[in-house]
Amino acid sequence: MKIAILGFGTVGSGVFDVINMNSEIIAKRAGKPIEVKYVLDLRDFPGNPVEKVLVHDVNIILDDPEVKIIAEVMGGMEPAFEFTKKALSRGKSVCTSNKELVAAHGAELIELAAKNNCDYYFEASVGGGIPIIRSLCDSLVGDDILEIKGIVNGTTNYILTRMGEDGLDFNVALKEAQDNGYAERNPAADIDGIDAQRKAAILASLAAGAQVDCDDIPTEGITKVTAEDIAAAKGLGAKIKLLVNIRRDDEKVSAMVAPFLVFENCQLYHVNNVFNGILVTGNATGDVLFYGKGAGKLPTAGAVAGDIIEAAKYYGLPSDTIWSREKANMAKQGSSVGRFYVRLNENEAMEARKLLGVTAESASSKSGEVAFITEAMSEDDFNSKIAKLNALSKIRVYD
Amino acid sequence: MKIAILGFGTVGSGVFDVINMNSEIIAKRAGKPIEVKYVLDLRDFPGNPVEKVLVHDVNIILDDPEVKIIAEVMGGMEPAFEFTKKALSRGKSVCTSNKELVAAHGAELIELAAKNNCDYYFEASVGGGIPIIRSLCDSLVGDDILEIKGIVNGTTNYILTRMGEDGLDFNVALKEAQDNGYAERNPAADIDGIDAQRKAAILASLAAGAQVDCDDIPTEGITKVTAEDIAAAKGLGAKIKLLVNIRRDDEKVSAMVAPFLVFENCQLYHVNNVFNGILVTGNATGDVLFYGKGAGKLPTAGAVAGDIIEAAKYYGLPSDTIWSREKANMAKQGSSVGRFYVRLNENEAMEARKLLGVTAESASSKSGEVAFITEAMSEDDFNSKIAKLNALSKIRVYD
Numbered sequence: 106m107k108i109a110i111l112g113f114g115t116v117g118s119g120v121f122d123v124i125n126m127n128s129e130i131i132a133k134r135a136g137k138p139i140e141v142k143y144v145l146d147l148r149d150f151p152g153n154p155v156e157k158v159l160v161h162d163v164n165i166i167l168d169d170p171e172v173k174i175i176a177e178v179m180g181g182m183e184p185a186f187e188f189t190k191k192a193l194s195r196g197k198s199v200c201t202s203n204k205e206l207v208a209a210h211g212a213e214l215i216e217l218a219a220k221n222n223c224d225y226y227f228e229a230s231v232g233g234g235i236p237i238i239r240s241l242c243d244s245l246v247g248d249d250i251l252e253i254k255g256i257v258n259g260t261t262n263y264i265l266t267r268m269g270e271d272g273l274d275f276n277v278a279l280k281e282a283q284d285n286g287y288a289e290r291n292p293a294a295d296i297d298g299i300d301a302q303r304k305a306a307i308l309a310s311l312a313a314g315a316q317v318d319c320d321d322i323p324t325e326g327i328t329k330v331t332a333e334d335i336a337a338a339k340g341l342g343a344k345i346k347l348l349v350n351i352r353r354d355d356e357k358v359s360a361m362v363a364p365f366l367v368f369e370n371c372q373l374y375h376v377n378n379v380f381n382g383i384l385v386t387g388n389a390t391g392d393v394l395f396y397g398k399g400a401g402k403l404p405t406a407g408a409v410a411g412d413i414i415e416a417a418k419y420y421g422l423p424s425d426t427i428w429s430r431e432k433a434n435m436a437k438q439g440s441s442v443g444r445f446y447v448r449l450n451e452n453e454a455m456e457a458r459k460l461l462g463v464t465a466e467s468a469s470s471k472s473g474e475v476a477f478i479t480e481a482m483s484e485d486d487f488n489s490k491i492a493k494l495n496a497l498s499k500i501r502v503y504d
Numbered sequence: 505m506k507i508a509i510l511g512f513g514t515v516g517s518g519v520f521d522v523i524n525m526n527s528e529i530i531a532k533r534a535g536k537p538i539e540v541k542y543v544l545d546l547r548d549f550p551g552n553p554v555e556k557v558l559v560h561d562v563n564i565i566l567d568d569p570e571v572k573i574i575a576e577v578m579g580g581m582e583p584a585f586e587f588t589k590k591a592l593s594r595g596k597s598v599c600t601s602n603k604e605l606v607a608a609h610g611a612e613l614i615e616l617a618a619k620n621n622c623d624y625y626f627e628a629s630v631g632g633g634i635p636i637i638r639s640l641c642d643s644l645v646g647d648d649i650l651e652i653k654g655i656v657n658g659t660t661n662y663i664l665t666r667m668g669e670d671g672l673d674f675n676v677a678l679k680e681a682q683d684n685g686y687a688e689r690n691p692a693a694d695i696d697g698i699d700a701q702r703k704a705a706i707l708a709s710l711a712a713g714a715q716v717d718c719d720d721i722p723t724e725g726i727t728k729v730t731a732e733d734i735a736a737a738k739g740l741g742a743k744i745k746l747l748v749n750i751r752r753d754d755e756k757v758s759a760m761v762a763p764f765l766v767f768e769n770c771q772l773y774h775v776n777n778v779f780n781g782i783l784v785t786g787n788a789t790g791d792v793l794f795y796g797k798g799a800g801k802l803p804t805a806g807a808v809a810g811d812i813i814e815a816a817k818y819y820g821l822p823s824d825t826i827w828s829r830e831k832a833n834m835a836k837q838g839s840s841v842g843r844f845y846v847r848l849n850e851n852e853a854m855e856a857r858k859l860l861g862v863t864a865e866s867a868s869s870k871s872g873e874v875a876f877i878t879e880a881m882s883e884d885d886f887n888s889k890i891a892k893l894n895a896l897s898k899i900r901v902y903d
């Protein structure tokens with residue numbers, strides 16, 4: 106079986122390496138040898154083994170009937186979207202790590218694949234090497250999925266972990282993450298929660314079987330989280346984590362991305378550094394946690410390679426992922442109920458306690474400040490109450 | 505699509521409930537409604553909704569061409585083995601939670617299913633609702649699986665957790681587990697490691713793609729673990745966990761079941777009470793942890809229901825699980841290298857330290873005793889050295 110790889114960046118070269126490194130096992134598991142016939146990239150790679158299969162024109166790949174499966178690992182919306190549509194229209198299965206494209210057009214591309222008796226697979230789009238997508242689609246299929254909560258962005262988890270361990274300020278931890286190659290020079294997509302939002306859209310859509318768009322997902326990044334908050338959270342027995350928080354209830358879905366206080370009794374408390382952890386709650390299975398490296402060349406490439414093998418095994422059969430283009434029925438924003446952490450100046454403490462109620466108080470507040478956890482209330486209720494105060498910080502609590 | 509359930513015990517009644525409770529979602533995901541046409545049990549259940557579909561003769565099910573899928577949740581070797589062979593021979597897919605049967609005859613039954621264009625699925629045989637089997641077979645398929653380490657028995661994990669939390673003696677913790685319904689009245693299969701051994705055989709066979717028998721897996725239970733050991737381990741920063749430990753190396757496989765000291769930097773340290781956790785290391789993906797309830801009516805039933813949906817989706821296609829009947833190439837027992845925890849009387853301390861080396865010493869030893877961790881050495885080497893001493897305890901260390 107001949108395949109092509111679109112893009113020879115970090116993930117693309119990883120896919121090339123994994124397919125070659127594990128060729129024997131892959132042939133056995135796919136039921137036939139898998140060979141990379143083309144790699145598409147605009148650049149040249151003199152001296153690299155990829156040279157022998159490198160092409161600069163996508164039509165060489167699209168027009169070659171021998172190519173049955175394409176790994177789209179270019180990233181970004183265009184030309185990836187156009188290339189994917191053309192490939193699927195010609196009955197070529199596509200396996201991708203492109204979360205931006207999957208979040209926006211996953212349902213449409215799955216439908217197109219099904220029409221053409223091929224597959225559109227995207228295990229690598231969420232959680233890198235963690236097999237969360239196939240588990241949702243093929244393993245936990247007997248379950249009604251009630252909740253998905255997870256840490257899906259390694260960069261922000263690394264920053265928050267370093268802030269928590271050594272009391273680093275946000276900017277210092279970010280700089281360290283950049284120096285270690287865990288954060289990009291322009292870190293906005295990570296620290297503003299955009300990357301997590303795309304993954305949340307994919308997970309929420311799969312849980313609902315219908316389209317949840319990025320715009321449906323209120324998103325807050327971690328730039329407002331301070332060293333004082335992390336110290337105060339520690340005083341409450343909690344860590345601060347950037348979570349995707351998806352809930353289904355009476356056929357309505359809600360999804361958000363925001364920093365949350367997470368306590369030690371939750372498995373996500375123990376998900377640190379660049380690791381990802383995703384906690385799925387089904388009505389039969391209960392809680393299942395998936396944990397691993399959510400990014401990186403080989404983990405992501407391994408997930409793409411797994412998809413390629415599945416696409417080879419089921420080649421010629423229609424895709425069966427349940428994700429319709431119909432809009433999911435979204436719960437009213439602001440209606441979700443939970444507790445909140447607030448930090449404010451001591452002179453507002455008495456009023457704040459009266460307004461919000463207190464269920465726990467931090468032992469590690471900065472002098473002149475108090476930090477506590479409120480009673481449970483709806484987001485709307487909390488927002489209208491907190492507007493009367495000059496809160497220094499407000500962060501949701503995961504209970 | 506009509507199905508039958510063999511056995512109306514805990515898991516069987518759970519499957520019946522899940523199929524009815526989630527019928528709408530299941531119909532959508534399977535592409536067709538799924539209906540329980542028969543339930544086989546020797547008993548009667550007057551007044552139970554199952555009555556309408558209850559039969560006492562398996563041949564009614566086997567002879568009915570309308571029944572395409574069978575959930576075998578009887579447990580035990582016979583008659584489950586015979587019924588499964590007959591069902592598969594007639595092209596009926598079988599989904600099971602029966603780890604004893606899968607461990608002994610999985611390869612043979614997969615081969616029989618493939619010959620008859622049907623499936624033999626066993627997600628529920630390891631880890632209850634945790635989707636570990638399908639993840640190994642369908643998601644991490646691009647990876648060479650190097651290691652699988654896990655806590656796969658909830659009963660023993662509960663006992664060890666309670667011993668660690670409250671300093672309970674083994675017998676007190678076992679009694680508590682029995683009172684809570686987490687341990688059976690005859691707890692031998694759990695506390696002697698037999699249940700974990702069967703699961704280890706299944707996991708090792710899937711990792712190797714060849715047969716690893718229970719007899720190939722040296723197994724130690726938890727009956728020799730004392731409150732003193734747990735306190736001393738705590739003094740070393742570790743917990744004691746019953747692990748399956750599978751390693752592949754140069755095309756050889758080794759597998760064992762034994763108590764291990766596990767440190768806080770390992771995710772398995774945080775897997776407590778009745779929960780299971782399985783850590784898979786692939787050569788591309790790195791470490792992935794799966795965590796959830798490893799037993800219980802609904803989690804196990806949810807896994808069987810997931811298998812039923814997959815069997816319905818792929819009905820008429822041959823099974824493609826890679827697990828050949830050929831014996832796996834087992835590594836020589838005793839050759840695996842690691843550190844060991846030992847506890848002995850103070851008067852032997854000097855000789856023990858000289859013989860075994862010391863890499864860490866416990867602060868919480870009972871008066872008159874010492875407990876420490878040795879240097880790394882092979883099992884054989886350790887055993888020949890420790891034979892010269894009157895050790896009170898010896899436990900492997902997971903590093």
